[in-house]
Amino acid sequence: MWVCVVLFLSVLSTGHWAIGCPDKCICWRDGHVSCVDQRLRGVPPGLPPTTVNLDLSWNSIAGIPARTFENLTQLRYLYLQGNEISHISGDALMTIPSIQELWLSENQLQEFPWEVVPRLSSLLRLDLQNNRLSHLPSDNLPPFPALTWINLAYNEIATIEGGFLASQPVLETAAVHNNPFSCNCSLQSFREWLDATKVSVPNNADIVCAGPRHLRGRNVMAVPLSALTCRPPTITIYPTNINVLVGHTTVILCNATGDPDPDVEWILPMGAVISAASKTRRIRVLPDGGLLLSPVRQTDAGTYMCIATNQEGRANATASMNVTRLDCSTGECRPSGPILTDSVPVRIFVTSVTSTSALIQWFPLADEPLVLPLPYRVLYYRVGESLQQTAVLKQGVSLYKIKNLKPSSRYSVCVTQSIMPQDDHCMEFRTEDAELTHTYITIGYTLGSVVLLLVIATIVYCYMRCYRRKRRAMVQRSLNAVNLSNNHATIPRAENGMAVHMNGHG
Template sequence: HCLLVKTQSLVGAASTCPSLCTCSNQASRVICTRQNLEEVPESISVNTRYLNLQENSIQVIKSDTFKHLRHLEILQLSKNQIRQIEVGAFNGLPNLNTLELFDNRLTLVPSHAFEYLSKLRELWLRNNPIETLPGYAFHRVPSLRRLDLGELKKLDFISDAAFVGLINLRYLNLGMCGLKDIPKLTALVRLEELELSGNRLEIIRPGSFQGLVSLRKLWLMHSQVSVIERNAFDDLKNLEELNLSHNSLHSLPHDLFTPLHQLERVHLNHNPWVCNCDVLWLSWWLKETVPSNTTCCARCHAPPFLKGKYIGELDQSHFTCYAPVIVEPPTDLNVTEGMAAELKCRTSTSTTSVNWITPNGTLMTHGSYRVRISVLHDGTLNFTNVTLRDTGQYTCMVTNAAGNTTATAVLNVTAADVSVNYTYFTTVTVETVDTVGGNDYALVAINETFIHVPPGPTPSDLWPDGVATTDSSLPISWSSSSPRATRPTFTEPITDPTLMDDVMKTTKIIIGCFVAITFMAAVMLVVFYKLRKQHQLHKHHGPARAIEIINVEDELGAGASGRGSGISGGATVTQSGKINYKESLSKYIKKKNTHTVVLVPPTPLPSPPPPYYFPQLGTKWPL
């Protein structure tokens, strides 16, 4: 009976609904919106799967606030005044799928609070005063598929590593963030939809979308784009929809969309298109791509006689077009096998396309990479390292709507010198060693190293920064304050084997001079040490001196016995019959002036005995 009552009470607690909230479906759905709540209610049912706390006055999400809601899947905290989310605020939510935090007052991404949200799929942070997106801001939630960071109007910095770890992200919103450049998105290899509308991008450059091989939809509306450079979209091989409407575009580079084999929908309306030969290719492309609706995309803004006409309805009869001009044609080049090389081909306008034809007839375009050869975005043909097979004639082909222009150059590759080329290094290390047994000594080590160096274009390429091959000076670093001298190292590169003997002789002379100087310094140090030691011994342990201790009683006794009590020079006798020892002692000292004693004892002498008292002393008093 007791067990039944307890079970009923637990069921009742699990199905309770907080005041000011509405609950449904056995309390699995709890809605507490617009109740001016300042804290999260405590009596929320443990069975809750959906919790809506929008439009309240909550400012802080405290730690363990939701720890009992293990079944919660959707948590809506938007449109509050949340400025702080404590560590562990979302503990106990292993099944949380969606977290909405938009329209709050967060200034930082609460990365620490996402620790245990292993099933989180959607995160909404739109319209918060967040200022920076630091590196690894979302690496704790690699399960994310949708990330909304739109309308971060105070955002002024995005780290290159901000999106590292989001390997499963499919949708990213960075619209209306005031961006002037497209952030680094290379880590988002599975991204399919990218929203960049409402920014201030102005120029779209090649490499802006590097790594986005899975992107299908790209929105760039209202982003003030005025220039899209050649090959800017070459990385978007799977792009299906592109929206460039409401920008400031006058023209597009020739064959801009050619690499986009999957492109089906393109939006070009509301741009000030200048309809001349530079957009003629676009008219042809539209006719091929959307033949059923050539009026879908854009109208001419200039010249006046074509204003309002759809680009898709233009043809060559409307213009007088000229073939492109190559302003910097490629030149013949002689290189050695293994070197890097470049063949330049610069045109007068960026709207033309540049391709290369190799000696074996292969067509090279930007984006069609080979192991060693590639076409850069400016049309340059780049070789990372040439081989003998690269020898031959290369043709640069520049194309626009009126035709193409070609220029050729010969690349001549010579074989590298088959003789072994060595660079010889001599490293001299001098180290003074701590005193052992009172003697200082020096160790000198000579290390000789032969390093094989492959042939290169210039000797400077063989050395790291800061090392000049023509500098023959031998810098020395020495620290005299250290008990052990710093080890100076001399490095002298010699590429001509015939000079090795001279270098060795010079090196040995330098070593000999240095060792001699070091040895002399060590000898002088030893001599100085010994002299100082002797001086200290003389000062503190000098020869013992003695004071002649006079037995006054004996002298006085002798004087008295020889002369009687009234003899001159003896002790005087007072009227009371007592001997005046003090006066007699004074006379005796004057008499013994040949026995002057000078004593500087290391310690103070003992106090003199009391007057009229003379102990029997018959020995010398040592220091």
Template sequence: MYVLVLVQILQSTLLAVHSCPDLCTCTDGSSGSELRSVQCSDPGISAVPINVPADTVKLRLEKTLISRVPRAAFYNLSELRFLWMTYNSITSIHPSSFVNLKALRELRLDGNFLTSFPWDRLRDMPRLQTLGLHNNRLSSLPAHASLFLTNITYLDLSSNRLTILPAELLDLWFPLPKQQGGPAQRRILGLHDNPWLCDCQISMVMSLSMSLGTPVVLMDQLLTCSRSLGQSGILLTQDDLSRCMRPSVQPAATRVISPLGSDVILRCNATGYPTPTLTWIKTSGYTGCCQQDILETYDQLPRSLESFMQESPRVGVRWSIISLNGLSYKDAGEYRCQARNMAGISEAPIKLKVVGVSQLSRLPKRKLQKTPKPSLKYRKSNQTRTTITTPSVKENQILQNITSPSINKTQTSPNLESQVFPVHKRRKTNSTNAKKKTRTSIKFASES
């Protein structure tokens, strides 16, 4: 039973290997001089075939109605080296479409309707050297694409809608001598027939591609670009190439300390060609003051500021100021003056600290009437008075022994008596009563 199952699996595998998709033409490559290839160019094909032989080396899907490339569309084609999907109706490519294409060296997608391309998925094709995207609708080339184009020696981006070339690609295509680990890799680029903006990035590519010993060769060196979007294309001149200069920013002060409620002006100057434009960005709130808890939650940072002034006294120079009136703790923080032109971007930070209380909002000090401290003599008399008016235990016993029971019922308690009558008078009264009592006792004794 096990043997029968194994035979069926082998038969199905061989059938899958040697079968050919419908409406396609297959070459088995059994002669040895040719590799196995599959060509599908029938207008009735509307999806990527799923039963392409596993040992296919070259696959051509051309002039069909295929509109999308699904996920893992070529997963079983681990030996595929050439994949041509030209002049179809492809509008989207799944990010995982090229999984397991470890041997692929050439990918052509010319003549489709692509508006974007999964650049980061080039990592699934580590041996890819040729990438053709001619005649599509690509409108942007992201900076991170340079991370995945290191092995590409032929890149055709012509006849698209590209306007800006990232500076990171210049570092990839024209590395500095210090960055080169060896001889620069030769590359062929197709950048023509795009509405490039006249910036220094595309100008630098043109200039370097014309120099002697350059590693980059342009398919067409007559690049046209527009000064701004919507204008007709013009031809770049060498005069524009030589004047490009990255902007440089110089702030009037890098650290400003101002009191609460005051007015302050932050200023920066920039130079470069073309004349740079300046923008202000608040990147963080100041956390070194007493209002730290408020600053952490009052706003989302960073944010671009809109109310500022800028002027250009001459070509290549621009200055800008931002005015802050009636400073509060929320105004404190780090501000960045950013300059931008065709050659690049530069910025400089300015830290603003708000401290203290402004003199305008400070109330006049009031003279507080201080209660005079009791003099030493007064305190001593109070202590003496307290000591005298508080009868001791011995005195209370003497009073209880001397005073008769009949008198205790009608007289005030010793504590109250000590507060009403002075001690020296009370002692005199007690001695008088004692004398009267003694005399009465002598008189009764004589009569008896």
């Protein structure tokens, strides 16, 4: 019994609480709670209301709902790194007004409730490293009153408004490296802030441009302000006049370019506006800005307008579509005129790619008759450019080599028997870097030279070995001849000497 009492007192002396602590957690009397690496899928209920330091690192927590921390009003240190958090409620943070450190690195956050941070008057450190954040708040957000340290490294941030960091009154350290920065006019204020700030910016050598292409890989601080420019959108629509059968599928291409990349939306004939974010199924905007209609209805006939917008301006272009029904009055169903027909579905493969070419191969997935059979056509263009190349092939051909491509570029290629390809008739590929191809050529030349040298060295070695063998044989024959000659010369002397010796002895 006394042993049990001693053990109980020893546990109390270490500060460990066995009562009022959730399963898979360890609680101490000083307010420290550890639930590290317990495969938790959510914040466990029943946490002590006196919790000051809560460590939930390296679990499988997917989200932080609004009422998660409502009883933890004394919480100051919250560790949530290494989870799978994709959403955190601003209301959840508002229930912990005393929070001083918030650690959220190694998660899946695409958005963060920045609007509540100015009301967290005690927040000193905020770690958002290695998430999927792509946007930061604008300059008009109130400052964060106590924030001294923020880590935004290894996210998907393309631009930072200089005022966002400059407006923080007590900021001492800001880590922003290893983000895909777009070095255009939207980054000018951030670039100016980097030049003027006294805030510590660690690893600034890794603050580099991801685009545009001519600045890719350059350090942001080395790019002149005059080079941080933008371009208004330009649009090319193809085709501009379309004839299509009811029930078929069509795509209107809208190649919109600009810097930064413009947002694309479409105005339909009845006035509805849709974008890539719209939830429509039959009519939708494709990732490259094209408009897909499947299946086409009679009411889809009319004028379609593609609109591209960025901070430098706006551009638009239109296309007209005529929808035709099959005329079966003569007993044979025929279209009233040339139409855009569906194509037999194909599966496309890019079998080999270099820095300037790509070999395309395709296989039909069905043997369906077309209303107007057409030969296969290969359509391809460089993503971001409006110029589209077309090659019309002979029937039966299922292999085509695209040449004269640009290195390090993304291309879209479609194979179709119709005027316009369907969504599943296309795919994208990327050409290799020119330096990589040059490296392969250099390696090839080097290996070839090494092999040639080895062959030459082998021939020389064999020749020298044969030469030495013949020379040794010649020398040996000469030595044998000399020895033989010496033997014949010394035998008579030996006999004479022996005769003299014998005579003398006798």
